[in-house]
Amino acid sequence: MSFETISVIGLGYIGLPTAAMFAAYGKNVIGVDVNQHAVDTINRGEIHIVEPDLDAIVHKAVSDGKLKAVLTPEAADAFLIAVPTPFLPIVNEGDIPQPDLKYIQSAAKAIAPVLKKGDLVILESTSPVGATEKMADWLAEYRTDLTFPKTNGEESDIRIAHCPERVLPGHVVKELVENDRVIGGLTNKCSEQATDLYKTFVQGDCVVTNARTAEMAKLTENSxxxxxxxxxxxxxxxxxxxxxxxxxxxxxxxxxxxxxxxxxxxxxxxxxxxxxxxxxxxxxxxxxxxxxxxxxxxxxxxxxxxxxxxxxxxxxxxxxxxxxxxxxxxxxxxxxxxxxxxxxxxxxxxxxxxxxxxxxxxxxxxxxxxxxxxxxxxxxxxxxxxxxxxxxxxxxxxxxxxxxxxxxxxxxxxxxxxxxxxxxxxxxx
The missing domain is CATH 3.40.50.720 (NAD(P)-binding Rossmann-like Domain)
Incomplete structure (x- = not known):
């Protein structure tokens, strides 16, 4: 499938460099963030974070009309979700921190109205095992008129995958291109389409697995x-x-x-x-x-x-x-x-x-x-x-x-x- 318009939800330390990279390789990119300051800064061709070489890439992408930032999602062919995954408040001292998926759920709810048949949704946020399936459930709940991999497998209207970021702050621009990517689709076609998308700029290998293993791979590396x-x-x-x-x-x-x-x-x-x-x-x-x-x-x-x-x-x-x-x-x-x-x-x-x-x-x-x-x-x-x-x-x-x-x-x-x-x-x- 040809992905001409990419939407990146969350324009932080991972989302903005990813959006800029797709734009630098010729895609039309719509960046979405709830932070008005971030949106305004990016639309001026500037950046609100510190990351070597990113400022020049963003400036050119905005000047060329390939990248814009908005507060509300717009229609696209692929949606990449790169939002935080914090913890729920600790109730008792010594309790094990529990992940809070509220931002992922909010992102799913935000993009749901503009989804159309054939779209690809990729969760990039580092997530606990099972989060990609949970996101798919939320999308299916919000858009009952579309079909999803859990119920329709390879014939689903919407493709869903997990692809964790694996970059080092301070070296993001270089590593986004050169590092291998782990692609975990909910079906084989989901993985294939996600691989096609990342091959827009990724020079490293795109290694295919399932969504749960992809989620666990990132957690394993950092653990x-x-x-x-x-x-x-x-x-x-x-x-x-x-x-x-x-x-x-x-x-x-x-x-x-x-x-x-x-x-x-x-x-x-x-x-x-x-x-x-x-x-x-x-x-x-x-x-x-x-x-x-x-x-x-x-x-x-x-x-x-x-x-x-x-x-x-x-x-x-x-x-x-x-x-x-x-x-x-x-x-x-x-x-x-x-x-x-x-x-x-x-x-x-x-x-x-x-x-x-x-x-x-x-x-x-x-x-x-x-x-x-x-x-x-x-x-x-x-x-x-x-x-x-x-x-x-x-x-x-x-x-x-x-x-x-x-x-x-x-x-x-x-x-x-x-x-x-x-x-x-x-x-x-």
Whole structure:
């Protein structure tokens, strides 16, 4: 089938680059988002997120008339849903987070009125196993005049598939084109049509499976990373207790040809690795014991960092008896969930910084070179400053994210400062 008009629902970190890529390869693309600011920004040929090279692609696509953004879905030949999949509120401490599919349901309800026979609907949102089938059920409920794969199989009016995004923030434009894609259709024809669509620009392989396996593939990839990071984070805690340099230890261990230990940090953040394992745990809590434990290890690492800060404050006051807690200035380096991006979603660095700002009786500074303004929730408690000001004014320096700018700092400037380095960055300068 020829897909001339593509609709992308959700113009965030995945939806916008995907929409721009289809437009760059000649498709007419209608991007849909509930955020008026995002819609207006895109229609000016600009972008509301930080992603290398994306701004030029979006600008050209809008200028060429191949990409437009709207608030309400319009008719198209294929619909790609790339909306968030958050968790339901936790009722009791210790409860396993449960996925909330409300945004997927809202997207299905929004596109239902403009669906027509022959359309393809693809769920790109990272989802718990069974979410694609659930989306199909919602669409069938909203459009009883159309047929769907569950009841009509290969002869259905609407084709439905799951194709999870598998890209790294900061490298999205490149990886959208080069990475393999997992295509999970509800029927063989669904998979075939989804493959034809992605082959518009995907140079990697499009590997076909069923929808449930495609959903699980993305969850498995990120759960594997989470378990590996948990090992590194737990190792860093052990080494701290045993007075061993964990960075040196990992470097030595990784000299073994079959060992590749990851680097520890203040926790695990982002919209994937810190989230996706819970989808597996929520679905199979009795079986996902290792995955569950890894989540708990990584979720507890920020508390360990906070304890290190409290100890540093206490030791500083002992060493400087004329000072009080109100005299101590703490500088937190990094808010993003990973280096060299502006994305604060599920960021342990952000959570730690917020906790410090609440706890610290003195001034709390923050250095984040990838953002211009602090989120509104932080404005009253934190001050955004350049690195030089933070190093000059602060008594305690807390390294949380290894941004490239922090790697270039003059180590001499750090003399006589109390340093807590969760990334092993300044010990390497």
């Amino acid at each position: 594997c990373r989470d378990v590996q990071i948990a090992f590194a984070n737990e190792l860093s805690i052990i080494c701290d207790k045993l007075d061993i340099d964990v960075w040196e230890l990992i470097s030595l261990a990784n000299r073994h040809p079959r060992i590749n230990i990851l680097q520890p940090g203040p926790g695990v953040g982002g919209h994937c690795i810190a989230v996706d394992p819970w989808f597996i745990v929520a679905k199979t809590p009795e079986q996902a014991r290792l995955i569950h434990t890894a989540r708990k290890v990584n979720d507890s690492k920020p508390l360990w960092v906070m304890n290190k800060v409290k100890v540093a404050i206490a030791e500083y006051l002992i060493a400087n008896p004329k000072k009080t807690a109100k005299d101590i200035t703490i500088a937190c380096f990094g808010l993003a969930f990973k280096p060299d991006i502006d994305d604060l979603r599920e960021s342990p660095a952000l959570n730690i910084t917020q906790a410090i700002a609440t706890m610290n009786a003195g001034i709390t500074l923050v250095v984040e070179p990838n953002i211009v303004n602090l989120p509104d929730s932080l404005n009253k408690r934190l001050t955004l400053v350049p690195s030089e000001v933070a190093i000059s004014d602060a008594d305690i320096l807390l390294m949380l994210v290894d941004h490239k700018e922090f790697k270039q700092l003059n180590k001499v400037l750090l003399n006589n400062k109390v340093i807590i380095d969760t990334k092993g960055l300044w010990s390497k300068l």
